[in-house]
Amino acid sequence: MGRPVLLTVDDDPQVSRAVARDLRRHYGEAYRVLRAGSGAEALEALRELKLRGDPVAVLLADHRMPEMNGIEFLERAMDLVPRARRALLTAYADTDAAIAAINDVDVDAYLLKPWDPPEEKLYPTVDAMLTAWHETPDPEVHGVKLVGHRWSAPSFRARDLLARNAVPYHWFNADEPDGQRVLAAAGAGPDDVPVVVTPDARVLRHPGEAELAAVVGLAVDPREEFYDLVVVGGGPAGLGAAVYGASEGLRTVLVEREATGGQAGQSSRIENYLGFPDGVSGGQLADRARRQAVKFGAELLLARDVVTLEAHGPKRVLHLDDGRRIAAHAVVLATGVSYRSLGVDGVDDLTGRGVYYGSAMTEAAECADSDVYIVGGANSAGQAAVFFARYARSVCLLVRGASLEASMSAYLVEQIAGIGSISVRTCTTVAGAQGDGHLEAITVEDARTGERETLPASHLFVFIGGAPRTGWLDGAVVRDERGFIPTGPALLREGRRPAGWDVDRDPYLLETSLPGVFVAGDVRADSVKRVASAVGEGAMAVTLVHRYLEER
Template identity: 70%
Template sequence: MSQPILLTVDDDPAVSRSVARDLRRRYGQDYRVVRADSGADALDALREIKLRGDAVAAILADYRMPHMDGIAFLEQAMDLFPQARRALLTAYADTDAAIQAINVVDVDHYLLKPWDPPEEKLYPVVDALVETWREVGDRPVAETKVIGHRWSAPSYKVRDFLARNSVPYRWYSVEEPEAVRLLDAAGSNADEIPVLVTPDGSVLRKPTGEQIADAVGLSTRPAEEFYDLIVVGGGPAGLGASVYGASEGLRTVLVERRATGGQAGQSSRIENYLGFPDGVSGAQLTDRARRQAQKFGAEVLTARDVVGLEARGSARVIKFGDGSELAAHAVVLATGVSYRTLQADGCAELTGRGVYYGSASTEAPECTGQHVYIVGGANSAGQAAVFFSRYAKDVTILVRGESLHASMSHYLIEQLDQIENVHVRTHTTVKQVHGDEHLEKLTLCDQHGTEETVETSHLFVFIGAAPRTGWLGDQIVRDEHGFVRTGPDLLVEGRRPAGWTLDRDPHHLESSIPGVFVAGDVRSQSVKRVASAVGEGAMAVTLVHRYLEQR
């Protein structure tokens, strides 16, 4: 089998020769380097490579080229080799265009010219490209088929579960002729939707999350009965704890009830996370963190609902909803928070049928040409507004307060100000949602009590933060809002919490049960940012080691 190909295209012959030379020097033994002088020539080369059946691992394209710029070229190249990783070569003056390309054609990186020394500026980027490509290669992607109704809440939940777990799927609306044929072949009918058909032909009707996870190859059952560390929750804090726990030799298992990433995983673009100056989508960050944890040996269990926690001697035991249990020396709680329910008449009935909590990126194509409303004034709402502005005719952010400045980062407010089809309505709440089969209208109310009814098919809600701690017993001390108290916050007038059995004060991130640590948004007084959550996850592992040494 021939070597996979690294393709570079640049209309400047000197630059083209230079990048090809540097690539051959580092990757020549394992990859074949092909260069082209224009987008058209590069597409011809890709077509020939496709006919020969060879693989393309990565494409490096110059942004400024006559007749066809780098973005236009990469859009067409993706049709031929969708799994090839992509980077844009650009001058400093074109960095805005490069950042835009990250969103338009899912560019993985951009490189500033010149890239000397290549050991510092070129090779680390190409290393990341080829490593990502090797995870998938050019193998055909096995697709799961989902047949459902656009305005069916269960259908939306299936699509959202698959998307957030990075499972490729193809959606078929029940009204399409092909959907009717698939239902007939599956021996099903429209009353049984959603129907899921796996690549091997298995059929699931109205499946649960655990059934879907098992069917598409996600791990749901632990490989062992006892671990050094159980991490409950797969958001940034949980992923951080899993990476550091597994990398430091702890037998680590991460348990997530839905999909890794948490609220951050639903973010369309995180731009203030250290080390990603061009921003990174929550899905990309989550995927990299999950693969990193698994590379170090951490297990990841999906679609497992944890309903209880208790101490049994030196073991810490979590209980699953199906009655099974899992034990470890220590536990890190990183269950994050959920968006609060919008208290508006008719909202509950239309959830999943036009009313969505979180960004619900699977709905983006359906918003094309529509007027979309977003409730909330924090970063997650702002990031969603930027994302949906690329699809919707208009996006209106509804906030209860007098401005966004109290709750949203300054960079994001400035970004929203530059987007013409994004609008902000202050002192405004949603009083009622209307619709029969799906959302059709909203009744809005301002601070003077004046009401207005507007037409819309999509409302995305990003309000408040409710901690996921209802399953914890009374032994875990929480504050008045349900967030878990840790460390010094557990001491009342210098006294340790009731039931504390050790002759020391709780460690900084330790809960009222020794050996149970807390990280991220679920912790009382935590900073609600991705970076701090990851940091607390790493810090929790350090404290786990200290706890294990002191027992």
């Protein structure tokens, strides 16, 4: 690969030359500075760079350009070079648009014209973007090739793991000529999928998630054996705890079984989170939080599951699924919840083959000209309906309750009502799923009449209930009858502390029945199921960790 690219886009040749001149003067030894005269020209240049495998580090686009303005270009460029950091060059009169772009398309910064002197107004901003770019996953994974079958559950899981962890890859269908050529070159066959080919020509046949994560550059092994704080779970609560723990000087490691962001990370657009009036995708929010945690020194382990928690004197020891152990002074449990299984005939065999739990955004393109069904009546289901309506011929929400208003935020109900391709069927449940190798039809039941109807369907997305991921904590901490973890005052019964409690005080507000082990987010009993509250609990848990450590 060549040197990383800094690409400037401006339709004014004089401005374009001036920006490129200043960038070359400061960054020319380590980076290639390219310029384009329009958004279309810049997109074509990005396509060529991507084909050659050349990394693109920074995009700097002028706001006011004919045919395609800077914001539109940066939004389209995200599909081609998702790792590149993005900045908008704008006049003072357009600062409102620039600020909106930071929310709408995750623009990293904006620069005002004129930018003289560049040492004060240009270089510090570009330096910050380059730092962020270098901290994202290894650019050499750009050459990763993934070959699989469209209706293969293992192939779907591999695509989903890479996509949710923001790892660029090239997808090839094993049933098509390009995919067959890659398989032949790798010495593999259709029965070996998913097949992964790395940039250095290593071939992995149906790899496990941890093996796949490791080969594409994600951290899967702990650097140390002992930490001040271990955070289990990488959703909003876990990321909040990791950011605050690391920023306050605690040696912090976060262990996540899939990808950072949790269920919130799969949301196509979160519009009621403080500070983002125009909304932000769950993936963008998770990526920002992940980068923030890493900036402060937190260690992130991905594709690793924690299977046991033990107390060894003052140490809290966690056993990982690969047999390793890590220990810490304190633990924050932020494992969140999983979508509950439909539990009806045919669904288990078709999961990952047309039936998906969560948004499964990697399937969006496959939904074109299809009729999509979404099960659930809460915000996550509503956000998915709005998202898939951009691609599918129609989207139908199947809601068990009598109305959306009882379980969904008003702003989402209004959005759904305004999209003609979305329909809502209330008092309706899924009674079965049918298909030979992939989903072909679903059977729905009207709860009021008991009547059943079979509908052709290729995609069914499920967003029902929430089952806590706490089975591995059996015997370690107290759980309620549903598996959620009570904390603080909820552990006291008639003024008595939990059995085995060995410190001379009551449990702190977010503390479990095991001193030094805290809970944040959806997995906590009676928690508020909102992103903002989860982040707040993650931060609060770290404050209580400090209090716990001070008393030892």
